[in-house]
Amino acid sequence: MRKLIVFLLAITFSSSIYSQNKPAYKLYNSKGNKVSYKKMIREMSKTDVVLFGEHHNNPIVHWLQFETTKDLSKLRNLILGAEMFEADNQIQLNDYLAGKINQKAFDTVARLWNNYPTDYKPLVDFAKNENIQFIATNIPRRYASMVFKGGFEALEELSNEEKSWIAPLPIAYDETLPGYVKMKEMMGGHGGDNLPKAQAVKDATMGNFILTNSEQNKLFLHYNGSYHSDDYEGINWYLNKGNSSLKIITVSVVEQDNIKKFNKENKLKADFIIVIPSTMTKTY
Template sequence: MIPVKLLLTGILAVLTTACASTQNPDPDSDKRELTGLYDYRIIDPDTDKTLSVTALADQWQDADVIVIGEFHGHNGAHLLEARLQSALYKLRPNQILSMEQFTVDHQTAVDRYLAGETGEEELIKEGAAWNNYKASYRPLVAFAADHHLPVVGANAPADIARCVGREGKQAIDGISADKQQWLPTNPLFSPPGYRERFFGAMGGHHGNTGDPRLENSYLAQLLRDNTMATSIERALAEQPGDQVIHLTGTFHSEGRSGTVAALLHRSPSLNIKVLSPVIADDPRVPALEKADRVKGDAVYLLYPLPDEYKSDDARNAAIAERFKQAPQPACD
């Protein structure tokens, strides 16, 4: 028979633990060390404090648009996206998922899947889903489908973006009438400072700012940014009061540039929050550099990815093969 004193002590311990769990649902929210590729740490850049997903959702529940920048294919980034989507839904269930990973000309395929008319393999084929769809984006789209939420294919049509990247502005000037519907107004709007940032990031690999290939690549980047901004704006107009969660590569959003700047140019009154990733130099003691603190309204630290190649020859051969196999659409 258990003594009454010990029994009462045990009950008190259970109650105390339960209260602590309720008050702090994320026991690792105050820790900084990263332990693997599925790990992440959300940081408030103003206070340097670590935030749980629940705390961030609570702070941002009133935002019109939440833009989550990602490193495509990073396990931790995609896990965070799915958890934040769920946390925000609990606070504000009128939610729209907007995705760079689907294009505006494949919206019908996305809608058919959400309506239960097609299966996942049909979505992947008909919607031209990215190769990492199942590993990275399936949980988010499935969550939207389960809760009857819209999913917006926000990006520019791939063939038009490729043509702009190959031929420049003339590809837009000569686009056929049936494809005009996919173009945003002012499709090549360029926010202040964005061109310099793009050239600074790409110039080391593609030559100097006089390289016409780099100039055209920048125009293709602008087309994607402005198309995504227009897609978000349209979604909010169609469902006023809803909250948009937009997923995109971090270059399109960090520092509130790219898509974010294009969206604010169109709708200056929008309350937009940006979450940006940073790869930790040292996962044991990850820290934010000064330059990292301006990348978003909050940032999240990620574990470093494995090296893709150790051999320069292997890397160069892979890049050459990738360009060789890239689709070459007929430009109008």
């Protein structure tokens, strides 16, 4: 009898473990309270700009970006933009969207990220099929490299055409912003003051191209690494500096071992925080 009871308890315990839900993500607001996807979409649809932060190698976040884009397009006219495309590739991106070149040609003439086919092509193709404008917002990486080596002053050497692919000079910069301070500290001082400046010129350029391509009654949905907009800094800071009346919603992503309980240190990181399991598969 005792053996039977132990056996039944073991079966019950085992069934309990394996019947537990294994959610791929949980969604929280800035205060750490659980919110629904539906509520997030509803709030996003009422704003001017959404900065959808991501971890570049996380498949769940890329899927959520696509679903969010699709669902927001049913509620608002959209303009899309992304860190993953550099401003001097705008013509090539426009040609692909207009059907003037095919994917093979686009791969040849534009500097596409290695994970473009799986993670960003669906967004670009959605824009193409729905006739939605897609803006290449990032600074060409060679100019960010110039800042890392020689500070903002190095940008003065650029031609007028090259300067059209970056934020207007001089670059506004607040070295006391916690994100830039933290970046410098994490690197142990390696890179000096120019390391956060190289980050800032990316943030400034993305903010600039969001502002200059925004249109009244359209929602600008922007995809970027979450560190470019976390804690309402980075791109968000430059947007507010350029137009303080903009309504902006930010999204961030964090990894936790237990996604069902929000870690307090992640509060106020963004308006909506996607919490994913630390064991989630990476795309690269």
